[in-house]
Amino acid sequence: MxxxxxxxxxxxxxxxxxxxxxxxxxxxxxxxxxxxxxxxxxxxxxxxxxxxxxxxQNSWTLRTLIRRLLARKYGLKVTPDTKHNFKRRLNLFIADxxxxxxxxxxxxxxxxxxxxxxxxxxxxxxxxxxxxxxxxxxxxxxxxxxxxxxxxxxxxxxxxxxIRPRGVSVISDIDDTVKKSFINDHKKMFEAAFFKDFKPVTGMPEVYRKWQEDGADFHFVSSSPWQLYQPLKEFLDEFDFPWSTLSLKKVRIKDETFLNLFKSGLVTKPIAIKAILNRYPDRKFVLVGDSGEQDPQAYAKIAREHPEQIVKILIRNVHADPNLNSSYSDVFSGINRRLWKTFVYPSQIKLDINSL
Missing domain, CATH: 2.60.40 (Immunoglobulin-like)
Incomplete structure (x- = not known):
């Protein structure tokens, strides 16, 4: 090593x-x-x-500014039911x-x-x-x-x-893979991120718990900023996802890392994923993501670079696109067709961790 x-x-x-x-x-x-x-x-x-x-920080002025901006641009309003989430999550983002x-x-x-x-x-x-x-x-x-x-x-x-040197690990995205985030709809995305309680993708907690029972370890790699670590961890705990590490984006309002918030996952996620692969060179990895961002492109590149470690790629078909598999033929070019699979419902995932 x-x-x-x-x-x-x-x-x-x-x-x-x-x-x-x-x-x-x-x-x-x-x-x-x-x-x-x-x-x-x-x-x-x-x-x-x-x-x-x-x-x-508890900046009423800044919260009011952002609240008005979201109301004007997306029609989103703070209600008695969403006030706590909005205040807490925004205060974490602007913390000193x-x-x-x-x-x-x-x-x-x-x-x-x-x-x-x-x-x-x-x-x-x-x-x-x-x-x-x-x-x-x-x-x-x-x-x-x-x-x-x-x-x-x-x-x-x-x-x-x-985590022992040998075994099976799952590296998973969060947004729209295990948590409903609506990344491709800005209004719903901001509503889910700052206003509403986090909700899981139906069936995904059960799938991950089964894999945990079969001996898998877990790492979540997400495009969310580190400021949301606590709410995200609470979400994972509330819905009984397996214990996991989290790798999030480093974002600071006061310097150039603020631009990381807008960087594609194709740029930021591979760095975090490769760090995990390098730490555990003898483990086998399952990569789980979704079609809403660029997880397929990122995962395909990693699979080509680490063919002995990546044993399965699973992509959630967010919009139930019937032509998704054919559209990924170029993305996964040169990669064994049995290595990757798309799914609409978690019940369609047939994966035996022990066989890997």
Missing amino acids: PNLVSKALIAVGLKNNDQYSNIKRDETVVFFNTSAWLDESAKLWNIPIHGWVYEP NERRKRLIIEFKGQLYALPKSKPNGQFEGIIQVPSSKIRANKHGLIEFKAILKPSDSRVIKGTMKL
Whole structure:
């Protein structure tokens, strides 16, 4: 396995127990779900810790401006039923990112200092632990927590998963693949994103749970921004999707990464997907997406570059287009026809994880 760990990301082990995170009480810390990979030759688990530090914002002025814009352009209005969603999701998007924050975490009784947070408020570090010292629960999950100042009584925990070098993993899109997002209809898209409760594509939670029972691990890769991580995770938990990592877009209103919000998934998703493939070179992968964006094009390119890892591509036919298969003949040119399949209803998916 190639060296996938930058020295700048390695967390520093601490022996002094009086070390604390420099987090203020009015700042929020969110740990994102991550998955660890095993370096078999070194007998080391590489455990990524990734999260976000921000100060919540409650800007009535900005919310009013955006509310009026959406009402004028799309006829969308905030109602008593949608007020909570609109306020919360927009406030997350305009939150004040906190830079240069140093998180101290406790993992298996050891303290580690993570690299400081960047201008977008995100921090990333990798803990390296001998495999002989790691023991997870039956689902492979391990918890860790932030070490805060004695005056801060909050308990802030994160969860990561040990994923073995061999097995089957599912890399899935979210919008219009497992969540109704209406990406190709701007009015419905903004309504679903900022106003309404998130709703699953009927039947997809059941399909994913069955795959989980058969031993699959899961990674969601989406074009949604990291600011919506918490609502998205709550949606996945509410509808009992399998535990998963999430890879989202880095978007910051104050710099050029704001343009990432409008970048095609054909540009942003392959980077995240290839990072997962590189961490687990001996695992087999099922890619699941939809016809509403450019998932087929992105997945076809990845399948050509990683033919030994990609064993199935499933594309949800969002508009029930009867000619979709023929229109994809060029997209999947040179790829075995048995490798990819389109479906309108999840019941049409016939996939035996154990046979892969």
